[in-house]
Amino acid sequence: MRPEALALLAAACWAVSSLFSAPPAQRLGAFAFSRWRMLFASLLLWGLALAGGGWRSLDGAAIGLLAVSGVIGIFIGDTALFGCMNRLGPRRSGVLFACHALFSGVLAWAFLGEVLWGWALLGSGLLVGGVMLAILWGKRSDEAHGWEQTRGPLVVGVALGLLAALCQSVATLMLKPLMSTGIDAVAASAMRMSMALAAHAVLLAVGWPGARARAPLRWRDAGLIFLSAAVAMALGMTLILAAMRDGQAGLVAVLSSVTPILILPLLWLVYRRRPAAGAWLGAVLAVAGTAMILS
Numbered sequence: 001m002r003p004e005a006l007a008l009l010a011a012a013c014w015a016v017s018s019l020f021s022a023p024p025a026q027r028l029g030a031f032a033f034s035r036w037r038m039l040f041a042s043l044l045l046w047g048l049a050l051a052g053g054g055w056r057s058l059d060g061a062a063i064g065l066l067a068v069s070g071v072i073g074i075f076i077g078d079t080a081l082f083g084c085m086n087r088l089g090p091r092r093s094g095v096l097f098a099c100h101a102l103f104s105g106v107l108a109w110a111f112l113g114e115v116l117w118g119w120a121l122l123g124s125g126l127l128v129g130g131v132m133l134a135i136l137w138g139k140r141s142d143e144a145h146g147w148e149q150t151r152g153p154l155v156v157g158v159a160l161g162l163l164a165a166l167c168q169s170v171a172t173l174m175l176k177p178l179m180s181t182g183i184d185a186v187a188a189s190a191m192r193m194s195m196a197l198a199a200h201a202v203l204l205a206v207g208w209p210g211a212r213a214r215a216p217l218r219w220r221d222a223g224l225i226f227l228s229a230a231v232a233m234a235l236g237m238t239l240i241l242a243a244m245r246d247g248q249a250g251l252v253a254v255l256s257s258v259t260p261i262l263i264l265p266l267l268w269l270v271y272r273r274r275p276a277a278g279a280w281l282g283a284v285l286a287v288a289g290t291a292m293i294l295s
Helices: 003-028 030-052 060-097 100-112 118-136 154-173 185-205 219-246 249-256 259-271 277-294
Strands: none
Touching: 003 030, 003 060, 003 219, 003 249, 003 259, 030 060, 030 185, 030 219, 060 154, 060 185, 060 259, 100 118, 100 154, 100 249, 118 249, 118 259, 118 277, 154 249, 185 219, 219 249, 249 277, 259 277
């Protein structure tokens, strides 16, 4: 499968998982939610890596790089993203996290020498612009859903969203040379997840108050977190690493940023109201941009 298609599938995984993630993340808190999600994802990924033999592709150098990437992208980035979502909701946190496409494009040019030209450049501009437009203008004037409320200082939510986007870009791009060696994507994801989970465990063990759960884990919470871990982390992040293996890093990041566009019809199911006109316009631009990239 083409790397571009893998990136789009990863974006779809993240969009679907956002509906599973928001309720338990708000109830348990960003750190406790992320810790449980990483535990479930690690168990799933290591089971697949051991069963398929992909763990044999790991060596000392690869483990070190994957560990750093996991701490930056999953421990810091993923936790910051859900901290942002708890404060601003899925729609506004989505537009901030979509900035990872812009960050990735700049970093891929600066450190990997990747440059987008022609239809790919034009399509990337339309796609990113469409994503931003769809989220910024995606709220109806009469929308009063709880996910649209701001909890806590706005500047903190914005800072967390941008931090999550930057961490996603750095952690993914630093793996591009490693993935090009043919390392197994499932085993790589398992190692990244385990290192992020270990960092979370250290925070909990030292007694940092923010790492504690706000509420006890319920069976419903566990089920939703497991679904989120399986779809977003075990599948979505593995697809991104597989796309990085053969694809252009900046282009893969741009295509994976369509998650907010894919979230819109899902939120329609939750809100029971169709998205605003700006959301439809942004979606059309994003689809046109994607078509140009894939042509």
